Amino acid sequence: MTITAACCLIGDEILSGKTRDLNSYCLANFLFDLGISLKRIDVVADDDEAIGESVRRLAKDHTLVFTSGGIGPTHDDITYAAVAKAFDLSLEIDNETKQRLTDVATKRQKALTDAHLRMALFPYPAVLVREDPSLLIPVVVVVGQIYILPGIPQLFQRLLYSLKPYFARLIISQGQSLKGFVRREIITYQPETQLAAYLTGLQAEYPKDQLLIGSYPELNGKVVVSVVGKDKVEVDRVADRVELEFKEIKSHL
Template sequence: MWRLPGKTLPPKLLSCKRAMATHSLSTAACLIIGDEVLNGKIREANSYTFAKFCFEIGLDLQRIEVIGDEEDEIVEACQRMAKKYDFVVTSGGIGPTHDDITYQSVAKAFDLPLALHDETVQRMKRMGRRKIDPNDKAAVAAQMRMATLPYGSTPAESDYLYTLENSWVPVVCVASKIHILPGIPQLFNGLLFGLRQHILPRVPPSQRKHRLLVTTNKMESEMAPFLTELQSRVNDKGIKIGSYPHMSAGINTVSIIGKEEYLEYMRGLVREVEDTLEGSEISVEDEAKLSLRS
């Protein structure tokens, strides 16, 4: 059931069921919202989590953007990203305080009203760790802000999904593109990876990518001419060649990223890089350990 201030909804809308959008997914973007990120109060980690999520399931993450708690900026960014990308995640701004304005801003961006969502309210009452004194009207009203969500009459306008079993917080999807998540990393991670089972079937398997890695003692300036020529050779296949220094270990890593259909071709590139740069292939897991040391 929904409650819109000053409006009575038709019964079929009060009880309508929602389903996540079904359009296929190729591109992605991440919108980090919060003054605390821009003023250095917190270290932002959710975009990194989202980047790993996208790579693992085959989404092409094309943009990460950080903006403050400003309604006009949120509206503009959401409208722009919904036009350009298939799957957009926002992080932050859905708490109970005055500066938490993501729900209202996204609703405004797509000309939707806000409404109290009874299912979220009930889950909040059952699963909330701390109970608010019901006589504290101001605190109750602030808490209800977190259950006052963009309302659309069709799934294309607004969808709602609870992807984390032990949390009352929903993933709110607006305009089939914008997925609103909290900024708290623990919640963000749980809700995002809970979305995986719903998102993965909509990502064509042909889009999924592999990352192959070669370590070498060569300096980047020594590698540069060969890697430049190699990149020009594989541009038509969409393969990306990169080099990354691990200063504490005194070695560099060459990265080769491409789609599933070119995996065998990429394995040939690994052998060429090993021979040319006197290097050796390394696993993603072992390279991650090097990154932690750098």
């Protein structure tokens, strides 16, 4: 079975233009290196119905779903509750996370508040993944496929990359080889109209889940032709054919 992924970005601040999304870009690169296809990205408001509808639909159509945002201490941090509601789960305090929060509050000579406890109130049942013990909160995994992550880019990235060994084990357990995608890019200054027919015919020779060919124009007249697949030999073979067809261009990995 091919492992596919989707992402639900949560936050009024993204939809209003206040915050630029960096997390989906980080996730796309992370999954690319693991050989997992990211198929869809939703962006939804801080609204429990919108979050619930998105994660239910994405979970139905994809193997893995990642959420980003809405798990802090404030009133608009509603992702845990929204996901719990979407799958008819309860919300329960995780004692280990509560203790970690208590230790931090004590160290800072602060009292543990209800706002702190919101960050330890997780959907239940769930799997709590702590691949990096130095991180305060775990990645909460619901219904075996939804990975709930924070919106702060630095924390999102640290938690996500802590999962690399976890996903390596998951991929192997699915009977698949641990092989990431390979990308080769070919640069030309010929217009896309000159490339279109050839690239269309070339893509028709390969299923898109095996090899993906695309062209991406830039304002300076440059066009980047991308060849992506898991078989480096085949990727190089196709990229070489493109170079041969359009002799003046050069390629790079």
